[in-house]
Amino acid sequence: MNAVVDFQQYSNGNFEQIRTRFDAEYGVMWSFMRPEPRPCFTKTTLQDLLQHHTYQENMKGRTISNGSFQKTNYLILASDLPGVFNLGGDLAAFGEAIRAQTRKELLTYARLCIDNVWTLYNMQAPITTISLVQGQAMGGGFEGALSTHVMIAEKSARMGLPEVLFNLFPGMGALSFLSRKIGMRAAEAMVRSGKVYTGEELYEMGVVDVLAEDGQGEKALYDWIRKNHRSLNSFQAIQRAKQRVNPLTVEELYEITEIWVDAALRLSERDLKIMERLVRAQNRKVTEPAIAEQAIA
Template sequence: MSNLFQFPEASHVYQQSEVELDRELGVATLNMAPQPRPAFTPELLADIEAFQKEVAHRVRQQPQRRSPDIRYMVLASNLDGIYNFGGDLSRFLSLIRAGDREGLLGYALACVRAGHRFSVGMDLPLTSLALVEGRAQGGGLEAALSCNVVIAEKGTQMGFPEVLFNLFPGMGAYSYLSRRIAPSLAERMILSGRLYEAEELYEMGVVDVLAEPGQGREKLVEYIAEAEKHSSVHGLLRRIHSSHNRVPFEELRDITELWVDSALGLGERELRTMERLVRAQDRRTGQKLSRAE
């Protein structure tokens, strides 16, 4: 994308992401770069919340303008080959072993709030897009699905591994999937534990737009340019979706509470499986560098 600027006068210091603004296209992008592994760390969640609030503030400051500076907000990744692996499993392990329900629920609800704000476009004339250029698992895929439009590069792998440690993805997967595809198919996908390629998910209706490998950013610009040509129709569909296909926050909260109670009931065998997944993530990301590097 061209004409990229960081938000001027933003009070939040972005620690695990990079924010860009393309005024020409009306696009604000948050590129995730969490550490020490590509998960939703508290720092990344704070970045996302600040980004969403800053975008909303800018849109509300220009209500009289027919075409505000920001009409689209994009959730992308700055990591080569990885979108996001989802929940911070290392944090899960610590909280579960400590029996800390309040801490686990607080973390989970922070993830849910971030996804819900993307799903409703901050209740403003905003379209949220997920640009998936690398593997998205668990909460990473949930975050992508919370966006109004999912753009993914061919060959990209996505899925929910939670069933491997006898848990389910509890921060929006079922709610967002069942608005896109049949609930029975959503359940099948969640229970399979397998990774799906973007092409298969596109045929299922989970992914909205396919891009050639390495061409995700170009496809994003192309999609937005086409959407701008038919902005009235897109705006009407967004309003209809918000009225008749909206995911209520209360639904997400109730499912998340079920997830927390289920997580706290996991046995040592399941927790050891979770530990192995953490080690696998560390091995996979050991030599991954940010795009900026």
């Protein structure tokens, strides 16, 4: 007989770079990202998310909270960092691996990313996955948001795929997810442009599913849940049917990461210098709020 493990005890003792919260009324399980040292997908953040989400999947929509089973109906991917959802891949680690030409290291990271987005996209438990984008979601951060069943964004949220700026492409699901939402032609144009879009623009394009007023993202999320909760079984069945009509396989995602790794290993020193400038920009996202907070104090 399996031991009963309280979710609160389980979560508090195992995660370094995410914070979790469970709201029992509608069965809402939150995953708040708080990566360090910069707001990107560090390996630790990815491992924490995968552990948490796989646990939810294996529990088949049940969570043990306060010593009893509770139903988990929704799994939310969000951020603890003001103004930033997630800035994407760990570019500093990429640069080191590319200069050392360590293909295995890049591929291991890429496959960890795919394991994360695939779990959110192909959730086997009766759980609806939702991303709540407040602030910036760039590169892999945008891909992570795209992998969920429902994408909610505030109007001024900023999302884009900047990889083309350093002569690469987003290899962790962007083309696969976007092409199934808006068609391959529009998806390729978005990837090739490197343009940054607002949440409002992406809603008009059909990428964002629910648009929220600025500062009202969590309210909009709960409004959507209250509106759709009575027909949740129908919504989940339709979602799975949509995935059968236009199927995506994990093999497709893995094979694209192989293309991404090979392309990354061909980057020039000039490309890597541009990547380093983006790392410095990511670092400023952490230091500037800290400086402002010190000034207020």
